[in-house]
Amino acid sequence: MPRALITGITGQDGLYLAELLLSKGYDVFGLIRGQNNPKREMVRRTVPGVELLTGDLTDLSSLLRAMEAARPDEVYNLGAISFVAYSWENAMLTTDVTGKGVLNILEAVRLYSHDDPRKVRFYQASSSEMFGKVQEVPQRESTLLWPRSPYGVAKVFGHYMTINYRESYGMHASSGILFNHESPRRGPEFVTRKVSRAVARIELGLQDEIVMGNLDAKRDWGYAGDYVEAMWRMLQQDEGDDYVVATGETHSIRELLDVAFGAIGVSDWSGYVKQDPRFMRPAEVELLIGDPSKARTVLGWEPKVGFEQLVTMMVENDLEEQRALAGR
Numbered sequence: 001m002p003r004a005l006i007t008g009i010t011g012q013d014g015l016y017l018a019e020l021l022l023s024k025g026y027d028v029f030g031l032i033r034g035q036n037n038p039k040r041e042m043v044r045r046t047v048p049g050v051e052l053l054t055g056d057l058t059d060l061s062s063l064l065r066a067m068e069a070a071r072p073d074e075v076y077n078l079g080a081i082s083f084v085a086y087s088w089e090n091a092m093l094t095t096d097v098t099g100k101g102v103l104n105i106l107e108a109v110r111l112y113s114h115d116d117p118r119k120v121r122f123y124q125a126s127s128s129e130m131f132g133k134v135q136e137v138p139q140r141e142s143t144l145l146w147p148r149s150p151y152g153v154a155k156v157f158g159h160y161m162t163i164n165y166r167e168s169y170g171m172h173a174s175s176g177i178l179f180n181h182e183s184p185r186r187g188p189e190f191v192t193r194k195v196s197r198a199v200a201r202i203e204l205g206l207q208d209e210i211v212m213g214n215l216d217a218k219r220d221w222g223y224a225g226d227y228v229e230a231m232w233r234m235l236q237q238d239e240g241d242d243y244v245v246a247t248g249e250t251h252s253i254r255e256l257l258d259v260a261f262g263a264i265g266v267s268d269w270s271g272y273v274k275q276d277p278r279f280m281r282p283a284e285v286e287l288l289i290g291d292p293s294k295a296r297t298v299l300g301w302e303p304k305v306g307f308e309q310l311v312t313m314m315v316e317n318d319l320e321e322q323r324a325l326a327g328r
């Protein structure tokens, strides 16, 4: 039975990846931080087959202990401070976790695998945020990186460290440059879930309006359930490499609002949406659209869920969730 260690098990991708690996017969270990993490019970309920190990990406010795306990064949580093807006307010913490945390886990993998550098296969959750002020459209693996936030800068560090460990030590290390991916499990701070939840609450008479930032930014949005499949496929290749994972389509926040409000039969949402500078970012990533040709050709990966289906799925999920909460 293959064994996998996932950091970021309490997050959106950690849960989907754990489900995928359990369905493939893996023994799955999840790293959870903090002495009484409030998400521990949710993880136990959602993926009961996962064994939880305590550790933190900023604490190398805890990562070494987790490696010894899990004895993994594959390590998926999904842990990060991942909210871009928050990264300006907590730039040093973001650097420590999202940036230096990658070095810590790479080092833990290297030390654990001292007898054979290819004993453990490693996945790093890189991000389209690294393209920032985009230098090429669409963005591919070779596009020059130009990050626009402390989060993006930290991800660039992690990305190049992963490549460097592959080149320096011959490790099987891969970096997935994933574009935005969403789901009913998306954190409510991110724009898709903020919108799907607000639209559901407006439909149920629980909320009157939604206050947003920049409506003109464009993102290449896919479904998280599809994207974790690409992570796994990367680690099944003979060699580690870097791959863009995206749909190849881009949509503005306005189009997101069109589809989300459309799901409750509202075609003109202008009366429900306000803008406030507090949701604007000091530097914006205006346009992201990925070219997933390499992932398609080498990994045989294709996204299955399209933009409209994704947004509608999220609104329907939030309608159900908000109805249940309101009925309580």
Ligand code: NDP
Binding pocket: 007, 008, 009, 010, 011, 012, 013, 014, 031, 033, 034, 037, 039, 055, 056, 057, 058, 077, 078, 079, 080, 081, 082, 083, 097, 125, 126, 127, 128, 177, 178, 179, 180, 181, 182, 187
């Ligand atoms: P989430 O924000 O949902 O999850 C982040 C995870 O990181 C949580 O489990 C969190 O744990 C954990 N974490 C935070 N700080 C630490 C720490 N100090 N030590 C260990 N773990 C920590 O992110 P997603 O699931 O959406 O994304 C997974 C990864 O992919 C992240 O690295 C993200 O940056 C990256 N990414 C995501 C994309 C997306 O569109 N979703 C696109 C491209 C990259 P806790 O619950 O305890 O806070």
Ligand code: GDR
Binding pocket: 082, 083, 084, 085, 126, 127, 128, 129, 178, 179, 180, 181, 189, 190, 191, 192, 194, 211, 212, 213, 214, 215, 217, 218, 219, 253, 279, 280, 281, 284, 285
């Ligand atoms: P992003 O996702 O920054 O792309 O990072 P987010 O959903 O936060 O923002 C997307 C775009 O929407 C605009 N926006 C708003 N965003 C939020 N959160 N709230 C608002 O009210 C709002 N109004 C407009 C933003 O300005 C932005 O342009 C996500 C994260 O998952 C990262 O970890 C990951 O690396 C990247 O996707 C790829």
